[in-house]
Amino acid sequence: MKPAYDGNQWTVDARGYSIRNGYEWVRPKQAKYDWCKIVCSKWNYPKHALISWIVMNNGVMIKERLFQFNCCTDDRCWICDSDTKTQSHLFYDCQYSKQVLRLTEQWCGFRIFVSSSNSRTGSSAGAGLKQTVHNLIWTAYYYYIWNQRINFQLLKPGSVADKIKEDVRRKIRRKLDKTCTRADNTWLQKWGVAIE
Known part of the structure; x- marks a missing residue:
């Protein structure tokens, strides 16, 4: 003092x-974290929000930690087998995860920024509905990459991207009302989501 x-x-x-x-x-x-508002959004699926919250708090049990406790024979990433399986590698550096993110970005038409810093998130989506869609994709990405970590049969990156897309489409159909702007409705029709 x-x-x-x-x-x-x-x-x-x-x-x-x-x-x-x-x-x-x-x-x-x-620091105040940008991700708190995204994770706690009422638009999110609870399971996506929970896993995203755990990831942002660096709490995912990954092979590196299990190896430290002699629960497995090595600490290599079983998805790409090119590096130690840390949380940072799984979500940000693994070629498999990067490909899922790239395919999802091609579909939605804007950039999704995921960062291991846990403090900043962002997109080139803009505001309004597009920002909401970005947030849905952001949490779905963490959930499905985490889900592949625990699956015995690894899905192709395109299949994981399709799961993310379907979850986003389903949520938009449920949540969005008919007051959607014409520009947003045109944008959504490109995705196969029409608000009548």
């Missing part, structure tokens, strides 16, 4: 010291 005083005066707040502002001064400041 000593650096917060100058000549016996509490310098942080002109009104003087209080327990509250003393606590605020000493506690570590954490």
Whole structure:
């Protein structure tokens, strides 16, 4: 606390010291995460939101951790067999995951930014409905890549991208009402989703 005083005066707040502002001064400041709003969106499937939350909090049990506890014989990624299977590798560096993301981006027509920094997310989607669709794709991506990690039979990247697309289409059909703008409706028709 000593650096917060100058000549016996509490310098942080002109009104003087209080327990509250003393606590605020000493506690570590954490960055606000952009992903919280995406994960907690009412549009998301609960299972997608849960897995995305776990990923963003670095809590996915992956082969690297199991290897440390002698639960498996190696720590290689069983999807691509090219690197140690860390959470960062699985979601951001694995060629399989990159291909799924690339196929999904080709379908939706904008860039999906996934980042191992856990602090920033983004897209070139813009705002409104397109941003909502970006968020749906973002959480579905984490869910289906995680799901492939636990599957005994690995699906082709195109099949995983198709699952993401179908989940997004289904959610839009359920949630979007007829007040959709003409531009959004035209955009959705390209995806095979028409709001009548």
